[in-house]
Amino acid sequence: MRERTTSDMSLIASKFESIAPSQTLAITAAAKQMQDEGQDITSFGAGEPDFDTPQHVKDACIEALLEGKTKYTAATGIPELKEAIKEKLYLENGLEYETNQISVNCGAKHSCYNAILACCDPEDEVIIPAPYWTSYPEMVRLAGAEPYFVETKRENGWKLTPEELEGAMSGRTRMLILNSPNNPTGAVYSEKELKALVEVCYEEEIIILSDEIYEKLIYNGKKHFSTAAISDAAREITITINGFSKVYSMTGWRLGYTAAPEEIAGAIAKIQSHTTSNPTSFAQYGAVAALKGDQSIISDMVEEYDMRRQYMMSRFSKINNIEIVEPEGAFYFLVDTSKMGLSSMNLTEKLLSRYKVAAVPGIAFGYDNSVRFSYATSLDVIKNGLDRFEEFCHAH
Ligand code: PMP
Ligand code: GLU
Numbered sequence: 001m002r003e004r005t006t007s008d009m010s011l012i013a014s015k016f017e018s019i020a021p022s023q024t025l026a027i028t029a030a031a032k033q034m035q036d037e038g039q040d041i042t043s044f045g046a047g048e049p050d051f052d053t054p055q056h057v058k059d060a061c062i063e064a065l066l067e068g069k070t071k072y073t074a075a076t077g078i079p080e081l082k083e084a085i086k087e088k089l090y091l092e093n094g095l096e097y098e099t100n101q102i103s104v105n106c107g108a109k110h111s112c113y114n115a116i117l118a119c120c121d122p123e124d125e126v127i128i129p130a131p132y133w134t135s136y137p138e139m140v141r142l143a144g145a146e147p148y149f150v151e152t153k154r155e156n157g158w159k160l161t162p163e164e165l166e167g168a169m170s171g172r173t174r175m176l177i178l179n180s181p182n183n184p185t186g187a188v189y190s191e192k193e194l195k196a197l198v199e200v201c202y203e204e205e206i207i208i209l210s211d212e213i214y215e216k217l218i219y220n221g222k223k224h225f226s227t228a229a230i231s232d233a234a235r236e237i238t239i240t241i242n243g244f245s246k247v248y249s250m251t252g253w254r255l256g257y258t259a260a261p262e263e264i265a266g267a268i269a270k271i272q273s274h275t276t277s278n279p280t281s282f283a284q285y286g287a288v289a290a291l292k293g294d295q296s297i298i299s300d301m302v303e304e305y306d307m308r309r310q311y312m313m314s315r316f317s318k319i320n321n322i323e324i325v326e327p328e329g330a331f332y333f334l335v336d337t338s339k340m341g342l343s344s345m346n347l348t349e350k351l352l353s354r355y356k357v358a359a360v361p362g363i364a365f366g367y368d369n370s371v372r373f374s375y376a377t378s379l380d381v382i383k384n385g386l387d388r389f390e391e392f393c394h395a396h
Contacts, residue, residue, distance in 0.1 A: 015141060015142065015144065018141055019138050019141055019142065020138065022134055022135060022138075022364075023134055023360055023361065023363075023364030024045065024046050024047070024134050024360050024364060025046060027045045027046075027348070027352075027358055027359070027360050027361075028043065028045035028046040028048075028358070030352070030358065031043040031045050031352070031358035034352075034356075034358075039356060040356055041352075041356050041357075041358055042356060042357050042358070042381055042384050042385035042388060043357075043358040043377065043381070043385075044357065044358060044359045044360075044372075044373040044374050044375075044377065044382075044385055045358045045359070045360060045374065046360075046374065047183060047246070047330070047331055047332060047374045047376055048245075048251050048374075048376055049245075049246060049249040049251070049301065049331075049376050050376055050377050050378060051249040051301055051304075052249065053248065053249050053250050053253070053286075054248065054249070054290070054293070054294075054297050056289050056293045056294070057248060057250065057286045057287075057289045057290045057293065058286065059289070060285050060286050060288065060289030061282050061283060061285055061286035061289075063285070064281070064282040064284075064285035064286070065282045069281050069282050069285060070281055070282060071281060072277055072278055072281070073278040073279075073281045073284065074278065075269055075272045075273040075277060075278050076102070076103040076104060076265075076268075076269050076272060076278075077102070077103065077104025077257070077278065077279060077284060078104075078281070078284045078285070078288075079099065080284075080285075080288050081104055081284045081285075081287055081288050081291075082099040082102045082104065083099060084287075084288050084291040084292055085102050085104070085257055085259070085291065086098070086099055086102060087291075088291050089102075089226075089240070089259055093212075093215075093226040093228075093229055093240075094226065094229040095226055095228055095229050095235070095240065095259065097259045098262075100262065100265060101259055101260055101261070101262055101265045102257060102258070102259050102265070103257060103258045103260075103265060103268045103269055103272060104255065104256075104257045104278075104279050104284060104287075105255075105256050105257060105258065105268075105272065105276075105279060106254045106255070106256070106276055106279050106280075107243060107245065107254040107255065107256045108211065108213045108241055108242065108243030108245065108256030108257075109135060109256065110254070110256060110276070111241045111242075111243065111256040111257060111258045112135070112136070112139055112177075112209065112211060112241055113139045113142070113143070114258060114268045114271050114272065115209050115239045115241065115258055115260065115264070115268065116139050116140055116143045116145070116175070116209065117143045117271055118260075118264050118267035118268045118271060119174060119175055119207050119239075119264060119267075120140070120143050120144070120145035120174050120175060121144070121145070121174075122144035122145060123145070123146070123172060124145040124146070124172055124173075124174035124175070125145065125146050125147075125148045125170060125172040125173045125174060126140045126145055126146070126147055126148065126173075126174060126175045126176070126177060127148050127149075127150060127165065127168050127169075127173060127175070127176045127177070127206075128140070128147050128148065128149055128150070128177050128366075129149075129150050129152050129159075129160040129164075129177070129178075130149045130150065130151050130152065130365070130366035130367055131152070131158060131182075131184050131185055131334060131362070131365040131366055131367040131370070132149070132177070132179070132365055132366050133179060133182075133183045133184070133211070133365070134360075134364040134365055136177050136179075137149075137366075145174065146172075148168060148170075148173070149366055150164050150165070150167075150168045151366075151367075152164065154323070154325055154336060157185075157187050157325055158182065158185035158187045158325060158334070159187050159189060159193060160178075160197065161196075162196040162197055162199070162200050165197055165200050165201075166200055169200075169204055169206070173204065173206055174206065174207060175206060175207045175208070175209055176197070176201055176206055176207070176208050176209070177208075177209045177211065178194075178197065178208055178209070178210050178211065178227060179210075179211040179213075180194070180210075180212070180224070180225075180227075180329070181214040181215065181217060181218055181224065181328065181329020181330040182214075182329065182330060183214065183330050183332055184330075184332045184334045184360075184362075184365045184370075184372040185325065185327065185332070185334045186325075186326075186327020186328055186329055186330050186332055186333065186334070187325070187327070187328065187329070188218060188222045188224065188328045188329040189225070190225070191223075191225045191230065194225055194227050194230050194234075195230050195231070198227065198230050198231065198233065198234040198237075198238075199233075201237055202233040202234070202236075202237055205237075206237065207237050207238075207239065207264075208227055208234070208237055208238045208239070209238075209239050209241065210226065210227035210228065210238050210239065210240050210241065211241045212224070212226060212227075212240060212241060212242050213241065213242055213243050213245065213246055213247075213256070214246055214247075214329055214330040214331075215242065215247070216247045216298050216302065217246060217247065217301075217302060217305060217329055217330050217331055218302070218328065218329040219302075219305075219306045219309060219327075219328055219329065220326075220328050222328045222329065224329070226240060227240070228240050228259070235261075236261060237261075238260075239258055239259070239260040239261075239264055240258065240259040240260070241256065241257070241258055242256065242257055242259075243255060243256030243257065244256070244287050244290055246330075246331075247298055247301075248287075248290040248297075248298075249301070250286070250287070250290065253280075253283045253286060253287070254279065254280065254283065255279055255280075255283055255284065255287050305331050305375060305376070307379070308331075308375040308377075308379055308382055309327065309331075309333075309375055311379065311382065311383075312333055312373065312375055312382060312386065313326060313333075315386045315390070316333065316335060316386075319389075319390055319393045320393075321337075321339040321340055321393055321396065322335050322336060322337055322339070322340075322393060323335075323336040323338070323339075324336065331374055331375050331376045332372055332373065332374050332375070333372070333373045333375070334362070334365070334367070334370050334371075334372050335370060335371050335372070335373060336369060336370050337362070337369055337370055337371055338369040338370075340393075340396045342396065343361075343363070343368055344361035344362040344363045344364075344368045344369070344370060344371055345361050345363060347361065347371055348360070348361040348371055350392070351371070351389070351392055354392075355388040355389070355391065355392045356388065357385050357388045357389055357392070359371045359372060359373050359389075360372040360374075373385075373389075
């Protein structure tokens with residue numbers, strides 16, 4: 001036996017010292033438990049659509065099950081689904097990918113993690129504009145790389161500027177994570193803004209992970225632009241990420257996808273073949289139906305989200321000691337609570353224990369002076385919750 005030391009043995013890898021569990025999922029679980037105990041909790045927790053999965057999607061999955069489509073599939077997904085994704089990316093996003101550049105994964109969360117794992121070595125830095133979706137830094141750390149945060153400004157609509165990006169670069173920078181429409185700020189980058197960021201990344205040979213999961217949840221007549229469609233240069237360095245959870249209300253199905261330069265797609269295929277084998281077989285048939293079926297269900301959902309968004313906007317704008325930037329996409333409000341002088345954990349704990357309102361502390365998104373409200377919940381819940389939040393604000 002080779003020499004080994006067993007004193008001070010730790011059962012887990014040292015990287016877990018700096019990894020926190022997901023706050024978005026934790027707060028939602030806490031609210032659910034209190035509801036189950038009979039407490040009257042209003043939850044603005046996880047960003048999970050309150051609509052049911054469309055019937056034709058469920059039917060396609062059931063049919064697949066009945067037909068015995070219950071075995072392993074190709075690691076990166078069934079050909080029908082990859083073809084449907086290829087067509088969607090071409091027709092809706094102006095992106096030409098071959099199916100070998102596409103990989104279907106177990107949720108867009110998994111897609112992001114695969115992409116980071118495929119591209120980053122230990123010691124590499126990944127630039128994450130803050131406020132950010134809570135899982136990005138932890139995925140980077142799990143991959144052994146290091147997150148580097150850039151604080152975006154409220155007055156810039158929480159959007160990263162090329163100057164801020166340039167200032168954040170170091171010899172170790174490997175990747176930039178972009179998320180438009182954004183969770184948690186609702187910011188939507190314009191074509192011009194994306195172009196300016198792409199130019200810096202191309203010049204500096206930085207890969208862009210472009211998480212476009214909220215692409216269709218967009219308001220005020222805004223238009224979504226895919227980063228990879230900005231230019232040929234953009235396509236060379238961008239990994240496009242999308243999924244089915246938000247737009248088709250399929251969170252539990254766990255299906256997302258990556259479209260990437262061939263080399264990166266190959267690495268993602270290897271990771272997937274050794275870790276998950278394939279996304280669930282019959283779920284993938286549901287996803288084909290989602291992409292190929294009636295898309296008007298999406299505009300119906302967007303209309304409903306927009307109505308809630310406008311209602312919340314009017315309520316928040318009447319409260320004195322908070323500030324907001326109007327969200328133009330996704331289904332979140334990031335409420336700036338700087339004037340209250342409470343840490344976001346303290347604020348959300350009080351809000352939950354005394355006012356029975358669950359919302360996610362801004363610290364989970366790298367901006368402690370804030371709290372996130374999701375409006376993927378009914379207008380009744382929103383009205384009731386905001387009455388309570390208003391009371392809380394008046395008392396602080
Ligand atoms: N990206 C962002 C920005 C998100 O908010 C989410 C929400 N879960 C995801 C990716 C992952 O979605 P899913 O894994 O459910 O496809
Ligand atoms: N993305 C959603 C959110 O931010 C769902 C929970 C999660 O996966 O983090 O609330």
